[in-house]
Amino acid sequence: MSALAYAAERAVAIRAVLAASGVCQRVFTKLVNGETITKKDKSPVTIADFSAQAVVNTFLHQSFPADPIVGEEDSKDLRGEEGRVMREKVLELANTGLDSPLTEETLIETIDRGTFAGGPNGRMWALDPIDGTKGFLRGEQFAVCLALIVDGQVQVGVMGCPNLPVDAKNQNGEKGCLFITVKGQGAFQRNFSSSTETPISMSDIQSLADASFCESVESGHSNQSESAKIAQLLGITKAPVRMDSQCKYCSISRGDAEVYLRLPVSASYEEKIWDHASGSLLVAEAGGIVSDVHGKPLDFSKGRTLATNSGVVATHAEIHGKVIEVVQKVLFPEGKL
Ligand SMILES: Nc1ncnc2c1ncn2[C@@H]1O[C@H](COP(=O)(O)OS(=O)(=O)O)[C@@H](OP(=O)(O)O)[C@H]1O
Ligand SMILES: [Mg+2]
Numbered sequence: 001m002s003a004l005a006y007a008a009e010r011a012v013a014i015r016a017v018l019a020a021s022g023v024c025q026r027v028f029t030k031l032v033n034g035e036t037i038t039k040k041d042k043s044p045v046t047i048a049d050f051s052a053q054a055v056v057n058t059f060l061h062q063s064f065p066a067d068p069i070v071g072e073e074d075s076k077d078l079r080g081e082e083g084r085v086m087r088e089k090v091l092e093l094a095n096t097g098l099d100s101p102l103t104e105e106t107l108i109e110t111i112d113r114g115t116f117a118g119g120p121n122g123r124m125w126a127l128d129p130i131d132g133t134k135g136f137l138r139g140e141q142f143a144v145c146l147a148l149i150v151d152g153q154v155q156v157g158v159m160g161c162p163n164l165p166v167d168a169k170n171q172n173g174e175k176g177c178l179f180i181t182v183k184g185q186g187a188f189q190r191n192f193s194s195s196t197e198t199p200i201s202m203s204d205i206q207s208l209a210d211a212s213f214c215e216s217v218e219s220g221h222s223n224q225s226e227s228a229k230i231a232q233l234l235g236i237t238k239a240p241v242r243m244d245s246q247c248k249y250c251s252i253s254r255g256d257a258e259v260y261l262r263l264p265v266s267a268s269y270e271e272k273i274w275d276h277a278s279g280s281l282l283v284a285e286a287g288g289i290v291s292d293v294h295g296k297p298l299d300f301s302k303g304r305t306l307a308t309n310s311g312v313v314a315t316h317a318e319i320h321g322k323v324i325e326v327v328q329k330v331l332f333p334e335g336k337l
């Protein structure tokens with residue numbers, strides 16, 4: 001029997017995400033004020049974001065040197081005299097996750113391997129070294145997210161969620177889980193502490209009255225008053241589960257909640273491919289459908305953003321049509337798109 005498709009990519013992605021997750025956990029225990037900087041759009045970035053991108057990019061380059069990477073971060077703030085303090089910290093931290101240490105020069109080069117523009121052709125990796133940086137800073141949920149996209153289709157997704165309980169029913173139990181998926185091969189979860197993988201699937205709810213939904217913690221990332229209206233119209237009575245990062249996709253994929261709503265707050269914001277590539281494949285492989293608010297599939301072939309999509313609606317396949325119908329009614333009451 002021939003080997004499963006993308007077996008090598010899956011294995012390398014697991015090693016890379018575990019190493020980067022370890023770096024993030026080490027940074028968190030050391031994180032102090034002043035090590036967070038803010039980008040032009042006011043989003044935070046920490047030494048952990050840079051270090052984790054350097055670690056993952058190093059693993060990818062070792063195994064797949066020809067593959068381009070669409071990564072969230074770049075080295076701009078680490079260069080020159082202004083960036084020296086930050087650069088030295090990032091170098092030290094990144095090297096805690098690597099067998100062969102990077103130098104200051106190779107660190108910059110490695111981080112900037114993530115500047116690929118994306119597009120419709122060929123292979124590329126999409127990397128969010130820390131998704132949910134705000135959650136990371138609060139000691140709550142964040143995820144290291146890596147996906148392989150081939151000709152615009154996500155083929156492999158691996159997400160490391162260091163603060164996510166391995167069992168949602170035991171919030172005080174072991175934390176740290178990895179979610180793994182390859183197109184056509186299903187969705188799996190394993191603990192950081194063991195390599196045993198367990199298949200996961202979305203919960204097969206019979207009635208929306210029993211459902212609960214996930215959304216962003218940040219009201220600036222998803223319109224929470226509209227999601228409350230949608231929930232009410234759907235007959236959902238449970239309070240929303242607010243969680244940072246693609247842990248939302250992971251949670252619904254293993255049945256902790258049934259619906260993930262990300263409703264656009266501003267018409268001009270384009271979702272980034274690294275915020276959705278791995279999570280959307282995980283949900284699809286766990287029995288769900290992921291689309292934008294119009295029911296259109298997410299299109300990963302348009303560059304670094306989902307330029308032709310608006311928001312995200314992820315649910316079990318059985319209820320997706322119904323949820324989209326209500327989302328449309330609430331967002332576009334006059335039927336205008
Ligand atoms: N305006 C707006 N609308 C939608 N999304 C935005 C917006 N601004 C930022 N971002 C992206 O949100 C990513 C974090 O998403 P979350 O779902 O984790 O939101 S939350 O911060 O937890 O509430 C976050 O990812 P990270 O930067 O990796 O944390 C951003 O890429
Ligand atoms: Mg960010």
Ligand SMILES: [Mg+2]
Pocket residue numbers: 128130131132274275
């Ligand atoms: Mg992100």
Ligand SMILES: [Mg+2]
Pocket residue numbers: 049072128129130131132133
């Ligand atoms: Mg990020």
